[in-house]
Amino acid sequence: MDPYGLTRPxxxxxxxxVHRVHGADGAQIWQQLAKSAGGxxxxxxxxxxxxxxxxxxxxVALRIRMTSYDCLAAAHLELRSLA
Amino acid sequence: MNTELFDRLGVPERIREIAGxxxxxxxxxxxLDDLAERTARTVxxxxxxxxxxxxxxxxxxxxxxxxxxxxxxxxxxAEWALCTHTVLAGEPYCVVDAREDxxxxxxxxxxxxxxxxxxxxxxxxxxxxxxxAHCVIDSRPxxxxxxxxxxxxxxxxxxxxxLDAHRL
Numbered sequence: 001m002d003p004y005g006l007t008r009p010x011x012x013x014x015x016x017x018v019h020r021v022h023g024a025d026g027a028q029i030w031q032q033l034a035k036s037a038g039g040x041x042x043x044x045x046x047x048x049x050x051x052x053x054x055x056x057x058x059x060v061a062l063r064i065r066m067t068s069y070d071c072l073a074a075a076h077l078e079l080r081s082l083a
Numbered sequence: 084m085n086t087e088l089f090d091r092l093g094v095p096e097r098i099r100e101i102a103g104x105x106x107x108x109x110x111x112x113x114x115l116d117d118l119a120e121r122t123a124r125t126v127x128x129x130x131x132x133x134x135x136x137x138x139x140x141x142x143x144x145x146x147x148x149x150x151x152x153x154x155x156x157x158x159x160x161a162e163w164a165l166c167t168h169t170v171l172a173g174e175p176y177c178v179v180d181a182r183e184d185x186x187x188x189x190x191x192x193x194x195x196x197x198x199x200x201x202x203x204x205x206x207x208x209x210x211x212x213x214x215x216a217h218c219v220i221d222s223r224p225x226x227x228x229x230x231x232x233x234x235x236x237x238x239x240x241x242x243x244x245x246l247d248a249h250r251l
Contacts, residue, residue, distance in 0.1 A: 004191035006160060013139075016086075020138055021097035053102035053251065054095075057137055064140035064158035071152035 003072035009040050009062045014048070017058045029055065041066075085162045092137025092161055097212040099107040099136050104208075105249045106144050106224060111150045114245055115145025121219075122238045123147045128219035133242055135215035136161060136173075145242075153196075154199075158206070163192045166216035169203035173213045175232055177202050180224035200225035205233045205243055209250070217242055 014069035018033065019026035032053065037044040041062075087228040106112070115133045123131035141164035143149065145159050153159055161167050165187070169176040178201040192198055202217030217239040219231070235243035 004163075004195070006191075017089070017138055020090060021095055021098040022092040054099055057098060057102050057142075060142055061137035061140035061160075063143060064137075064156045065160055066139075067156035068152060068158075068160055071155060075152075080178070 001073050001076060003069070003076050006065070006069050008069040008073075009041065009065050011039070011044060013065075014041060014044055014058070014062055017061065018048075018055065021054055021058060037073060088162055088167070089138045092136055092167070094212075096137055096210070097214070099139060099210045100210045100212045101137070101214050103194065104246050105251055106142070106246075108249060111245065111249050112144060116147065118238055118241060118245075119145045120147040122217065122234060123219060125234050126219045126227075126234065128221045130220040131218065132166065132220070133206075133215070134158065134164075134166055135216050136164070136167060138212075141166055142215075145231060148220075151196075156209055159192065165190075165192070165198075165220075166218055168204050169205055169216040169218065170213045173205055173207075175202065175204045175236070176216075176224065177227055179226055183224070198221035198226070199223055201225040202231060204239045206239055206246075208243070209217045209247065 017028055018030045022029050037047040041077045048055050048056055119133050130148035132143055134141045134143045139161050141158045141161055150196040153223060177245055178187055181193040187193055199218055200221040201218060203216040205213040206215040208214045208235055217235055
């Protein structure tokens, strides 16, 4: 389900945002983050939140999208169950 | 995801400038909430936001009148935020009636919420980048006045003074 076209962020989205905002250093920073975290997005976000301030902002942005998606998807499900 | 928009917002120098502020302290957030409330009351609008625009999301750091999932998420996806237009333009941005405006009528924020009109002004950081926006949102179509714009512009200057005291 993609409420209003919104999709839940993935590990690939996290990689893209780290590459985007870190520019030339993105690949190296991503490698370190991926090594420190497990395979899940939740673990990755926890590691990103404890990293440098720029990487922390990446995590903030992804959490906002994740929470938005979860809230809206839940509301859609509720509406469907009432229909 | 909207890669082109995210690339425009995610310019490394701009994001690094936002990262140069400690945006997470409770006292700063409380002060920004108070400032947003003052703006809302002065302009007589039900909602006011102070936010920074990250690459994929609007991060609300001060607010008045926000509820529901936006309050819970402390932000919105960047492609839905009207403040994205203010930040990319680097100048005040106004929407008189979003439902009748072809640029915004299909925006999920307009379809989902009572958002009808918007006035936002940029927040400019020490390095000259537009970091975010201070805005008011109304639930009725509205032509904002020069006085409204001046209230927001003056408040935005106060926001930046507050943020400058929280530079890392």
